Amino acid sequence: MGAVGIDDRGLFRFAVRVETGPGDGSGFLGSGFVAAPGLILTCAHVVASAGERRLRIVSELPQVNAATAHVIARIPEGPGPDGLWDRPDLALIELRDDRGRRIGGHPCPRLDLTAAPPPGPARRRAIIAARPNPGNTRSVPRLRGVDFTWESLDDQGFWWLADGHALQGMSGSMLIDPERRAICGVVNNSRGLGAPTGALATPLSELAALGVRLDAVTGFNGASEWDAAFDRRPDSIWRDHWNPGLSGRHFVGREQELADLLAAVEAADGVAVIQSIGGFGGVGKTALAVAFANRFGDRFDGRVFHDFESYRGPVADTGADALGSVLTGIGAATPNEVELLDARARSDRWHAAAADRRLLMVWDNVDDSAQLDGLLVRGSGCVTIVTTRDRLDIADAGDLRLDVLDEGEAIAMFTGLAGGGHPPALVAELVRRDLCVPVLIATHAREIAGGDAALDEIIADLPEPDPSRRQSDPHNQRDLFDRLEGSYRRLDPSERRAFRAFGAHPGALATLGSLAAAMDCDLREAERRMHGLVNAGLAVRDLTRTSRERALRCYRAHDLLRVYGAHVAGAEGDLEAFRLALAQHYLDRLGTGFEEHPDWFEAEVETIEHLSTGGATVEYAHLARFLGYRALRYCAYDAAETGFTQAERIDRARGDQGRTGHSLWGLGEVARLRGELEPAAARYRAALECSEAAGDPGGVGNARRGLAEVVQLRGDAELAERHYTAAMEAYREGGYAHRMIYVERGLGRVAILRGEHRLAAERFMSALAASESEGDSYGIAFALLGIGDAALAAGDEDEAASRFEESKALFDTGGDPVGAANAVQGLGKAALAAGDTALARTRFEEAERVYLEHDAARSLTELKADLVRLEAAELSL
Template sequence: MGMARFSQMVTAHRRRLGMTQEDVAAATGLAVRSIRDVESGRVARPRASTVRLLAEAFDLSAADRVHFIHAADPDLAGPAGERPQQLPLAAPGFVGRCGELAALDAGRPTEPAKQAAVSIFTISGMAGVGKTALALHWAHRASEWFPEGQLYVNLRGYDEADVVDPSDALRGFLEALGVPATGIPASLEARVGLHRSLLADRRMLLVLDNARDSAQVRPLLPGAGGCVVVVTSRDELSGLIVAEGAHPIRLNVLTSAESMSLLASRLGVRRLAAEPAATADIIDSTGRLPLALSIVAARMALHPGFPLDAFAASLRPDEAMLDALADGDVRAVFSWSYLALSRPAARLFRLLGLHPGPDLTAEAAAALAGQTPATVAAPLRELTRLHLLTEHLPGRYAFHDLLRAYAAELTRTAGEADESREARHRLFDYYLHSSYPAAVLLQPQWPAIDPLPPVPSNVRSPSENHDAALGWFAAERQVLLRAVRQAADTGFEAYAWQLAWALTTFFAPRGLWRDQHAVQQVALAAAERVDDLAGQAVANRLLSRAEARLGHLDVAEQRLLRALDLHRRLDDPTGQAQTLHNHAEVCYMRGRPEEGLRHGQDALRLYRSVGNRAGEARALNAVGWLYAATGDFPRAIKSCTEALAQQRASGDHNGQAATLDSLGYAHARLGEHDRAADCYEEAIALFRESADRYHEAETLQRLGEAREAMGDIARAVDAWQRAARILDDLGDPAADHAHRVVSRLSPS
């Protein structure tokens, strides 16, 4: 192959060199004899020098000269007779990434003649996620697939002071491929052509590390042949994916198991096993980011006698984590991505650091920026493309915790205190005035609070119907929990307790009492801090409901008495009625139904005095239940029947369900189990329709009792099983009792 290739090259230049066909044959023969003389030892000249001298003697172009050298003797492809093997040392302790490694393995080169096109892989992800580590680990593992060498360049795409120009990168590659300095063309276009000519029939690996964008990479790509190219970048490099058919690999943070393996490779399994809780805290604090884990592991390795718990404590909160990672220059790594942003994207990035997390929508981003969702679409795309944000669900963007801390730090150091406060104001306004109408849709019969005035022209996400309102709270639940806490901590106390009120319309029907307890504690503290009596009254009452459901009846009653006093000071009869209604329920739970009945009757009188028909109907139901609890079943049925008529007239489905449950209870106490079961079945259907899972489970248990009393064991078991499934989903301790009843009724 070598001599034939040389003959073709010389023939191509024959006319320019004034050579005849005989001259070409003679030159080829001379080349063959010269190489054989070197191999046999008859000539002392080094083999590499002989071949290169022959190439130069015929005045070949730089590209043809290197082709001749490679064709005459592939072992002489690189400088000084070596193949280029430029891969840097792979990072020790590489873990995980099995799926990504398999994807790279699928690009194993075939024979150049059979290779349809150059295989290109892009590895993208946020700073510190391990893109280079993956590329180099795979490259070393797969090096035997590339017998003619491996080329590597760090393009420094996010180092503004030292970004590598494609022309300079090509010079390095051409030198590695054996082109003498005098033979390297001056222009980028000529270097691209020479580079592609040299790689056209070779099987080589090119690792293009830390690329800025597709434009920086494109001149370095081979044009054909059996080469494989691996590109790492914080940019998604969508241009290469679209135009060159690159295969995208997007890296996320490590799994918890992979993070544990990484720490174990540096510190040993025994040290981690001795302090599992501290190890888990360290993994959580670093956000499972490989760079952060490696830096922390290095610090711990330097102090083998220190307890891991001390390191874990030093990493909280996020700001402390950034300081702890200072030795690894994490801020500088993040800054390279930040400095690559356009001004609008950089401003949005800083403002997003004010968001409580864990994720956000374009509407929330627009509120922070004081813009429209359409205006922030381009900056969001830019942040996502550079992996400073991740669109982890359609329309929902997530920050890594360290990047959020870095963004917030940028906002503080930029001296943007006024802009930060205005941005937070818009954000809390957005969440309140999107949550409030959703809350009213979920609980239209609840007496609503008076929300803070909306910020003019701020973005909103109004819910159109009950299902949309459910979807809003389900999607934003974790965000709103954090928003309440952040509002309380940053001087927006009224937003804190009003957002907490809105959340209760979602929490209570689902039995999310721990969430309600947590959020109302924050709300109450915020309202007390600024002496907001209305906020204190509402938060005390709603906190009491959670305390009662969690079994803290003494505390629940104290909260209700405090709320009642505040509502009286505020001259708020509706608030008093709501509180008395709740107090009636707590009295029943504490075994004082007669006292509870009095509170229920007082609530009924107050609701009627202000013309609150929905409250009146619900109080009639409470009174009916308490009549039944005291054994006065005729009055119980009369009061509940009146309540049910009003609720059917007003369309209060959830209220109807509760009243039907009370009627079922009264009929069951009278021994009328058939009628009780009918009431329970209708109540269960209505609770399910209004997505009130907690009370659906309660009524299912009573239905199970009625079916058992009727001797219908199979249907009783079915009711208890359905109740148990719901309570399991809600994490309610009552699930244990439901499972015990199922076991008793169906011991087999």
């Protein structure tokens, strides 16, 4: 068996923030956690800091959040001169209702009141509250997980913890033993005054010092909620997320800057270092960061790189966008899992994955410090490099501003790319006219290497630096564009068109198929034209993205070159035409034969996102909505949300109520599939209002069905049936017979919820007959799954197993391994109900392997609950 993993979000319900004031985070004092019904455990110094002010407990549990807080026991002594307490730093808070009675009726965690220190180093997880930006008292504290390693026991019996990052506000937080699946201690302060890492914890065996009976805090009644957060799985293996493209491959010079970066790291003596590298576009910021990582990467446990694309596309990446790719890249989440995580949950997962690791992180092309919210890791020995054209406000960050290369470095860069043997005087003149700017030198050196231009020809097309300013100012983008004009003019007319299309293309990588569509030519002609751009130094074929499909071959270029291409396209009047041609191309592909080309969608989804957010006409709304529909099909919820949000914005501005309703329904689907039921319900209700106003029965049916699914998940069978019935009537009015089958299956689930097993079977049988009449094998397979679930709920394990076998056979025939695994999971549930735990485990593990292979996150979540029931059954034998 592997190590126990912890889903932090599952434990957040048991953690609290201790505050004073209005509850907006301004009076944040520290952390705490539910210890028993109506009791909160925290640190004595946390409650002491409140003085005479009224305490407030902030929790995800409604009962806890609404209660009033009263300190009923605490250790009175304070810390010694070293900042550490010589007695247990503990306090107990009682929660009372408006009549002064201790509250109850809420889940509680599992406590280990006899916790002893482990015999050797062991991982312990703390669930803490902390501000995202510790230096900003206006930032609202949030919960996160931090891993520590038990190190030693002091003479007071307190536990010393190492390798975790101490944060202001973490005092009072729960310390968890993953193997025992229980809280074993209270984290109560950092290791000495101002220490950057590590913490001190008090084991729960010290609770007697509070003068309360230990049986007062043994009210564990949250098995299902608490235990579901623990999952035994193999330890994750870190994978570097390192894909800086071409940056750093031809790095020269900058030795002093590299030395300055290394000196900052060494002077920190293990304290986390955050370094900003600033300068204008094309000066070599990314190349310097990547060169540092390449030269000194062996000093770190792992490396991470992400380009925020802030200076080219219409919309820059957010921190959540960055973590969407980083978490999958490092192996901390599957693609489907990460799509189900909101921004906060992604940050929590990221910090958990980064804990105990000495990491080097490069956040590239950041133009706003808000993009870094939730990303900055301040663990021991970690280094973060942020590249930006602007000066960012980042707490405790160093700032290095880059200037152009000196002449010797510029000449070395040219020679490294173009080769030797060129007249030294001409090389010196070229780099002078290129202002010693790396991106210009690289472009012209590659043009020389391509053989389509001579050195003196390029120099003749380069303007003299402007003497009126004593030297040309590379901060002025016009100066850089002037020095690319000759390279553009030397292209033939078809290649110039390709360069303009390349500039108009909004993706970081442009596929050959999309470029051909923008230019209205075939793939071979598009490839010939792009080859001309490569020879001219204006594009590079990205060989890291390989595909057997010619249409999916990719090209990239420095942001400055792409922006120049867009500038030329704008000047020549075909920028919008290129983008509209791209939009039509993507609409055609999204609307036909889509299921046969999942690789195409994966390669193009980022470009479609950028393109759909770059306009406000009906064409862009259609593209955004289609993006949403197809992204839902592949569980790409970030992309779906981007598409539906953009479509809803445009449709609402145009006064199109019907299409606005469809976009709102799509946003409801995204929220529901992520498990955010209240936002989902709000979006479905808004969709219903728009669809009713537009007289759109299909939209009404969709919204009603969405509302039904939400309340069904909440266990309200009556309301779910009313919504499903209304959806059925709307679909019948609009003639949407196929969608009525979805409703029939939903009504079957409602009947199971009510315990009406015979009715459930009838409804699934009705859905089965309808799908059979349509020849819909997938519908048949899902109906059989429902019939099996109904039989299982009725206690007929044999009938359930038979139906699950039939369903599995259909999914196997249709080539749907995840659907087949759903049926195998059903077979496992049937075996467990029959008391055959060995067969149940075999079935569940078989399903789990498929879910993991195919990133089926939602199915894995449901399987976890089955595994918890199985383990309980095994323990009872």
